[in-house]
Amino acid sequence: MCTVRGLVKTYPAARGRRGAPATPAVRASDGIDLDVSRGEVFGLLGPNGAGKSTLVRQLTGLLRPDQGQVRVLGHDLVRHPERASRLLGYLGQDSTALDELTVALAAETTARLRGLDVRAARAERDAVIEELGLGGLAGRPLKKLSGGQRRLACVAAALVGERPLLVLDEPTTGMDPVARRAVWAAVDRRRAERGVTVLLVTHNVIEAETVLDRVAVLDRGRVIACDTPAGLKAMVADEVRVELVWRAEAPLHIPGVAALRDAAHASGRRWTLRLPPDAARAAIATVTGGPAFAALDDFTLATPSLEDVYVALGGRTESVEGLVKT
Amino acid sequence: MSVVPAQAMPGMPKAGAPVEEAGGAVPRPADAAPAPLVAPAPLAASARLLPALAAVYRAQLSRARVARIPLLFVATFQSIGIMVLMRGVVDEGGSAARSVVAGSSVLVVAFVALNLLAQYFGQLRASGGLDHYATLPVPPAAVVLGAAAAYASFTVPGTAVTAVVGSALFQLPMGHLWVLAAVIPLSGAALAGLGAALGLLAPRQELATLLGQLGMSAALLLGVLPADRMPEVVSYARDLLPSTYGVEALARSFDGQPDWLAVCADLGVCAGVAVVSLAAATWAYRRAAVR
Numbered sequence: 273m274c275t276v277r278g279l280v281k282t283y284p285a286a287r288g289r290r291g292a293p294a295t296p297a298v299r300a301s302d303g304i305d306l307d308v309s310r311g312e313v314f315g316l317l318g319p320n321g322a323g324k325s326t327l328v329r330q331l332t333g334l335l336r337p338d339q340g341q342v343r344v345l346g347h348d349l350v351r352h353p354e355r356a357s358r359l360l361g362y363l364g365q366d367s368t369a370l371d372e373l374t375v376a377l378a379a380e381t382t383a384r385l386r387g388l389d390v391r392a393a394r395a396e397r398d399a400v401i402e403e404l405g406l407g408g409l410a411g412r413p414l415k416k417l418s419g420g421q422r423r424l425a426c427v428a429a430a431l432v433g434e435r436p437l438l439v440l441d442e443p444t445t446g447m448d449p450v451a452r453r454a455v456w457a458a459v460d461r462r463r464a465e466r467g468v469t470v471l472l473v474t475h476n477v478i479e480a481e482t483v484l485d486r487v488a489v490l491d492r493g494r495v496i497a498c499d500t501p502a503g504l505k506a507m508v509a510d511e512v513r514v515e516l517v518w519r520a521e522a523p524l525h526i527p528g529v530a531a532l533r534d535a536a537h538a539s540g541r542r543w544t545l546r547l548p549p550d551a552a553r554a555a556i557a558t559v560t561g562g563p564a565f566a567a568l569d570d571f572t573l574a575t576p577s578l579e580d581v582y583v584a585l586g587g588r589t590e591s592v593e594g595l596v597k598t
Numbered sequence: 599m600s601v602v603p604a605q606a607m608p609g610m611p612k613a614g615a616p617v618e619e620a621g622g623a624v625p626r627p628a629d630a631a632p633a634p635l636v637a638p639a640p641l642a643a644s645a646r647l648l649p650a651l652a653a654v655y656r657a658q659l660s661r662a663r664v665a666r667i668p669l670l671f672v673a674t675f676q677s678i679g680i681m682v683l684m685r686g687v688v689d690e691g692g693s694a695a696r697s698v699v700a701g702s703s704v705l706v707v708a709f710v711a712l713n714l715l716a717q718y719f720g721q722l723r724a725s726g727g728l729d730h731y732a733t734l735p736v737p738p739a740a741v742v743l744g745a746a747a748a749y750a751s752f753t754v755p756g757t758a759v760t761a762v763v764g765s766a767l768f769q770l771p772m773g774h775l776w777v778l779a780a781v782i783p784l785s786g787a788a789l790a791g792l793g794a795a796l797g798l799l800a801p802r803q804e805l806a807t808l809l810g811q812l813g814m815s816a817a818l819l820l821g822v823l824p825a826d827r828m829p830e831v832v833s834y835a836r837d838l839l840p841s842t843y844g845v846e847a848l849a850r851s852f853d854g855q856p857d858w859l860a861v862c863a864d865l866g867v868c869a870g871v872a873v874v875s876l877a878a879a880t881w882a883y884r885r886a887a888v889r
Contacts, residue, residue, distance in 0.1 A: 345638060354735075359639065369728070372661040374660070377657055380653075381654070385731070386645065387642060387645040433642070434642070
């Protein structure tokens, strides 16, 4: 489906200018091999600067690799980068091109530019807006939406027009749980109905565990591990760190919250809990759904033990923070 | 323990050899085939030039409601302000008055099509927004022409208002103002192409903004000030600027008996420059989209 062999990309060294120090050449892809099968949800995980976006840009024909081979559905995308746009749908990190359009027009225009005629484009637009629950926002410009809503609108634009491969660069950044769920349901539906393959970049380990079939962990342009989430998890101690920040006093009158109190290390409004993943997910469900959510200011889920795997695999410890974002 | 390659085992299908299916009709999924060479999947259709152009144009035009209307007011008031200022030093009805009104009107086009479009493409390129278009099967010309056409369209109301107000202010005949119907699209296309090319070629976003501003300043100084009072060197620069020919065409139309041949010649130059600058912008887009 999607095969990558010996991919190398080096960004040249930049000369120092006034105010900007010189940077040495960076090998952003350093001999990457990947095999993604049809119908798979395949994740690229890694800290900031690990080379995830560089890899994705080479897979989508936006960046020409120095060496190596990229084949998608039997097409050589190094030799024919222009074919990428006819094989895959891409969601980049930036929304500037769509920012001033309304949600509906962003989806419709993108569908038109994917080669659909007016009628088909409008039908796809309506379907995807319905599917992602964007109906109430359809007439508003992306610029006026919150970060998560804007991201969701960009996902809508990426999903219109059938493509056998979807390449999504951090699709759920900033989204609330409802929006996240809508995105994963939409992705799942395309996979079940049409065998769509999804390649996705993520920072979020928890999300990676729940939605991905396989994960490649990248560091400094190399794949340092590639396995199912369970396989990777087996390398890690199975505790999850949950941090809850309450707006004021913790709502101890709610039984679910009171039950967590004993396990928590409280420091002012902040509670820290170390729980098995299932219990952590249950705890998050308790505090983000129902009456406790009103009292909740913020929460963080992190698997500190993945850092250990990371170190064991030779990853950089100082930048591991980037791997474990909420 | 011995490892025997599959090909060496009797009865095993060779890699790449057709595999018998029990049902016959159901193809094996591509990933299950042992051979790495699978038949290339069919490519989805590309967007054709005109529908894609129309879609980009419509999308860009809709941006006006959100982002461009305040700027359009600025452009119009700037031009009207310049004319009011010049009213103090230029007599009404004369050739100088014609250049001032024509130059101020075309200045609106320069402000929007050159300056704002250069900024827009500069910003799009710097932020990575071009990736959106670059990963869609759309002809580069459709993106550039659609955006340029939309920006040229934004200028219509401002240019028309400026020309009418100027004609009233300087007592010029309005009978031939319909020439604007040719002046705006042609000088708009020429300046928008230039603006898009500047925005896409500038190595940094700030530079794109700067170039756009400089282009507009040039259009202001060289277009509004009467040509016969300029030093020789400056008048050469004036001849190089595409907006000059739009200004000339409009200025000629204020005559009682306009020299239509000269008007057509000026518009022809505009059209020629438009073709060249839009081609350059398309080339610049291709270059910027795949790095």
